[in-house]
Amino acid sequence: MITFSEAEEKRVIRKISLKILPFIFLLYIIAMIDRVNVGFAALTMNKELGIGASTFGLIAGIFFIAYFLFEVPSNVIMYKVGARTWIARILITWGMVVMGEGFIQNAFQLGVLRVLLGVAEAGFYPAMILYITYWFPGKHLARAVSYFMLAVCGSNIIGGPISTWIMDNINWLGMSGWRWVYILEGIPAIVLGIITLSIMIDKPEEAKFLTRKEKSWLLSELQKEQQVKEKNAHAHTSTSYWEAFREPRVWHMGLCYMVYVMAMYGVGFWMPQMIKGLSKILTSTQVGLLSAVPYIAASFVMILVARHSDKANERRFHVALPILMTFVGLIALTMTSNLLLSMILLTVALSGVYAFGGTFWSIPNLSLSAASAAVGIAIINSVGNLGGFMGPYLVGWLLDWTGSTNAGMYMLAGCALAETLLILAIPKKLVTPPPAGIPQREERGR
Numbered sequence: 001m002i003t004f005s006e007a008e009e010k011r012v013i014r015k016i017s018l019k020i021l022p023f024i025f026l027l028y029i030i031a032m033i034d035r036v037n038v039g040f041a042a043l044t045m046n047k048e049l050g051i052g053a054s055t056f057g058l059i060a061g062i063f064f065i066a067y068f069l070f071e072v073p074s075n076v077i078m079y080k081v082g083a084r085t086w087i088a089r090i091l092i093t094w095g096m097v098v099m100g101e102g103f104i105q106n107a108f109q110l111g112v113l114r115v116l117l118g119v120a121e122a123g124f125y126p127a128m129i130l131y132i133t134y135w136f137p138g139k140h141l142a143r144a145v146s147y148f149m150l151a152v153c154g155s156n157i158i159g160g161p162i163s164t165w166i167m168d169n170i171n172w173l174g175m176s177g178w179r180w181v182y183i184l185e186g187i188p189a190i191v192l193g194i195i196t197l198s199i200m201i202d203k204p205e206e207a208k209f210l211t212r213k214e215k216s217w218l219l220s221e222l223q224k225e226q227q228v229k230e231k232n233a234h235a236h237t238s239t240s241y242w243e244a245f246r247e248p249r250v251w252h253m254g255l256c257y258m259v260y261v262m263a264m265y266g267v268g269f270w271m272p273q274m275i276k277g278l279s280k281i282l283t284s285t286q287v288g289l290l291s292a293v294p295y296i297a298a299s300f301v302m303i304l305v306a307r308h309s310d311k312a313n314e315r316r317f318h319v320a321l322p323i324l325m326t327f328v329g330l331i332a333l334t335m336t337s338n339l340l341l342s343m344i345l346l347t348v349a350l351s352g353v354y355a356f357g358g359t360f361w362s363i364p365n366l367s368l369s370a371a372s373a374a375v376g377i378a379i380i381n382s383v384g385n386l387g388g389f390m391g392p393y394l395v396g397w398l399l400d401w402t403g404s405t406n407a408g409m410y411m412l413a414g415c416a417l418a419e420t421l422l423i424l425a426i427p428k429k430l431v432t433p434p435p436a437g438i439p440q441r442e443e444r445g446r
Contacts, residue, residue: 004217012214016135019209021144023199024128025151027091030188031124032155033163034098035063037185038114039269040163041178043276043284048176051107057396059111060269064261064388066118071385074123075130075378083131084200086123088193093120095189102175102182126381129361130373134203137221138366139310142318146306146358153299153354157292159185160272164288244376252426253364257384259419260360263326264353266391266412271346274405278339294347301351302358309359315366318359320423323416326352330413334406352416363426391415 038045038060046056078086097117104110128148136144166184167177201207204218244250271294275287282290301322309318329349336342364377395408 013140020135021147025148027192028151029155032152033159033185034189036268037163037181039272040160041181043272044167045178049107053396054400055107057393059114061389061392062111063114063118064385066115067122067385068382070119070122071382072375072378075126078127082202084202088196090121090124091189091193095186098186099183102179126378130377138225142306142309142359142362145361146302149358150299153295156295160288160291164284168285244372244379250376250379254380254383256422257380258387259415260356261384261387262391262415263412265388266395269392270395278342293343294350297347298351298354302354305355306358315363319356320420322352322355324420327413327416330409334409
C-alpha cells in the first residue's frame with residue numbers, strides 16, 4: 001500500500017494546473033474578446049451605422065438570449081462526446097461569425113450576427129467549468145476557477161487596447177477600423193479550434209502526464225467527493241441529466257448568477273463609452289488603455305479572495321461580501337464626474353464583481369452529482385446569462401430615457417445588493433467544502 005503525502009498532493013495539483021489551465025485560459029481570453037469587442041467597436045460603429053443607445057444595448061445583449069436557448073443542449077453534447085471535439089467546434093464556428101460582423105451594413109445585420117454568435121458559442125463557459133471539475137478536487141476548485149477566470153480580466157486588459165488600436169490605425173481596403181476589429185479578432189478562435197483537437201485532454205483517465213500513482217489518487221479523491229454529494233440529503237435526487245431541472249437550489253443559483261451577470265456586463269459593455277464621456281480629449285486608444293486599469297486590479301483581488309476562501313474552507317461570505325463592494329462602488333460612481341475618481345470607483349466595482357465570479361463556481365459543484373452537473377451548471381449559466389441581455393439593454397434604455405448613465409448605475413447597484421442577499425440565503429451546509437480527507441492509498445500494481 002502506498003500513501004499519498006501532502007507534498008505529493010500539492011505536486012500533482014501543480015502539474016494539473018500547469019497542464020490544463022493555461023490553454024483553457026487562452027481559449028477564454030479569445031472568447032471574451034470576441035464577445036465584448038462590440039463595446040469598443042461602438043465608439044465609432046454606432047455613429048457610422050446610426051445606432052442609438054437603447055438599440056445598441058439591445059444588440060449587445062441579444063447574444064445572451066441565443067446563448068440561453070442553446071446552452072443546456074450544448075453542455076449535454078459536450079458531456080457525451082468529450083470536451084476536445086465539442087470545444088473545437090464551438091471555437092471554429094464562433095470565429096467565423098465574428099469575422100462576419102466586419103461586413104455588416106446596418107443594425108439589423110449586426111443583431112442577426114450577435115444572435116448567431118450566441119448560438120455558436122453556447123455552452124462554452126459552462127463546458128469549461130465542468131471540465132475544470134473533472135480535474136480538481138473541491139478544496140482546490142475555487143483557486144482553479146479563479147485562475148481560469150483571470151482570462152475575463154485578461155481579455156479586457158489586452159482586448160481594449162488592441163481593439164482600439166486597430167480602430168485608430170488600421171483602415172485597409174478603405175474599410176473602417178471597427179470592421180477590422182471583428183475580422184482580425186475572429187481569426188484566433190478558428191486557429192485555436194483546430195489546435196484544440198490536437199492538445200486538449202478529455203478526462204484524467206487519459207492523462208499521460210500523470211504517473212499511475214498520481215492518477216489513482218486524483219480519481220480516488222474525485223470519487224470520494226462524489227459519494228459525499230450523493231449521500232447529501234439535498235442532492236440525492238440529482239442522479240440523471242434532466243433531474244437537475246427539478247432542483248430548487250439550481251434555480252436559486254441561476255438567479256444568483258443572473259443578477260451578477262447583469263452587473264458585470266452592464267458595466268463592461270458601457271464602460272468604454274462612460275470613460276469617453278468623462279473627457280472630450282481622449283482618443284479611442286487612450287480609452288482602451290484606461291479601460292484595462294480596473295481589470296488589472298480586479299484580477300489580483302479575485303485571486304486573493306479565492307485563495308483565502310480555499311484556505312478558510314468557506315464560500316458564502318467570500319462570495320457575498322465582494323459583490324456588496326460593487327454596490328458601494330456603483331452608488332459612489334454616480335456622485336462624481338472626475339475622471340480619476342471615476343476610474344477608482346470603477347475599479348472598486350469591477351473588483352467586487354470578479355471576486356464574486358471567481359469563487360461562486362465552487363458552490364454548485366458542492367451539491368451536484370456527476371450526472372446532474374452537466375445540466376445543472378448549464379442551467380445556472382444559461383439563466384444567469386439572461387442578465388447579460390438585461391444589464392446592457394436596461395443601461396441603454398435608461399440612458400435614452402434620462403440622458404445620463406446614473407440611472408443605469410443605480411439599477412446595477414441594486415442588482416449587486418440583491419446578489420449579496422441571495423447568496424447569504426443559501427444554507428451554510430450547502431456551500432461548505434468537505435474537510436480534507438486522510439491520505440489516500442493505492443494498491444500496488446494498479
